[in-house]
Amino acid sequence: MMSVSPLVRSAEQHIELDREGAVARVTVNRPEARNALTEAMRLRLTEVFRALADERDVRVVVLRGAGGKSFVSGADIAEFSQQRTTEDFVAVARRDEELYRTMEALPQPTVAVIEGYAIGGGLMLAAVCDLRICTDDSKLGITSAKSLGNCLSPGMYRRLTALLGPARLKELLICSELIPADRALQWGLVNEVVARDGLDQRVIELTERLATHAPLTMWAAKEAVRRLAEGEAGGEDIMETVLSSEDFKEGVTAFLEKRKPRWQNR
Numbered sequence: 001m002m003s004v005s006p007l008v009r010s011a012e013q014h015i016e017l018d019r020e021g022a023v024a025r026v027t028v029n030r031p032e033a034r035n036a037l038t039e040a041m042r043l044r045l046t047e048v049f050r051a052l053a054d055e056r057d058v059r060v061v062v063l064r065g066a067g068g069k070s071f072v073s074g075a076d077i078a079e080f081s082q083q084r085t086t087e088d089f090v091a092v093a094r095r096d097e098e099l100y101r102t103m104e105a106l107p108q109p110t111v112a113v114i115e116g117y118a119i120g121g122g123l124m125l126a127a128v129c130d131l132r133i134c135t136d137d138s139k140l141g142i143t144s145a146k147s148l149g150n151c152l153s154p155g156m157y158r159r160l161t162a163l164l165g166p167a168r169l170k171e172l173l174i175c176s177e178l179i180p181a182d183r184a185l186q187w188g189l190v191n192e193v194v195a196r197d198g199l200d201q202r203v204i205e206l207t208e209r210l211a212t213h214a215p216l217t218m219w220a221a222k223e224a225v226r227r228l229a230e231g232e233a234g235g236e237d238i239m240e241t242v243l244s245s246e247d248f249k250e251g252v253t254a255f256l257e258k259r260k261p262r263w264q265n266r
Helices: 006-014 039-052 077-082 086-105 121-128 154-164 166-175 181-187 196-210 215-229 236-243 246-257
Strands: 015-020 023-028 060-065 070-072 110-114 117-119 131-135 139-141 192-194
Touching: 006 015, 006 039, 015 039, 023 039, 039 086, 060 070, 060 121, 060 196, 070 110, 070 121, 086 121, 086 154, 086 215, 110 121, 110 196, 117 121, 121 139, 121 154, 131 181, 131 196, 139 181, 154 166, 154 215, 181 192, 192 196, 215 236, 215 246, 236 246
Parallel strands: 023 060, 060 110, 070 117, 110 131, 117 139, 131 192
Antiparallel strands: 015 023
């Protein structure tokens, strides 16, 4: 049973977790506010993702917004008036960074399913996921330059630069426009664009396929790329973990026996 701190208990109704087979679905359920995230909701997300990391039966994690109009529209700006000092805002950014790092450290692949808007913190949340699918009418962007006048954390500048490259990231942030789905795909901001009426089926197909892949191989891809993005040296320990595993032996045996492998590790 997942323990819940009193600070985030009020956010439980807005952060839903359900499982179907090997797939866990995390839903931001606050459609009346376009799924804007309060600080309590972000802390709750951190708790949920931290708990999922220990669930060996979960092979894929899907993150989605409820209501069909917005993935996540960013932070709840009404809270900003309660954070009156620079130190308050920096402290919140540090806690958000903990959420992003928790998501990146998940051994399972994460899939962001975007319907409608993914703005500001919503886009950042999607960017931390390993794969991103959006509907053909989606719009994505960070509009701080023409609205709030705030900025990103150093960690998020690093992540988005790795994802988009310096030129496109500067265009995204300085021009402060919402990017349509086709351009988001061209830029590499999303991996796939689908029609709304085909979205659910496509998500099912993708997650079912990922659930059959070698868990340690997917983890190795995530962890190696994460370390490269953060400038960490080394990586032979990743190879040693995978190549010494029973799953690697099983993969070779299954290939030679012309059957599907039965993965055990995660």
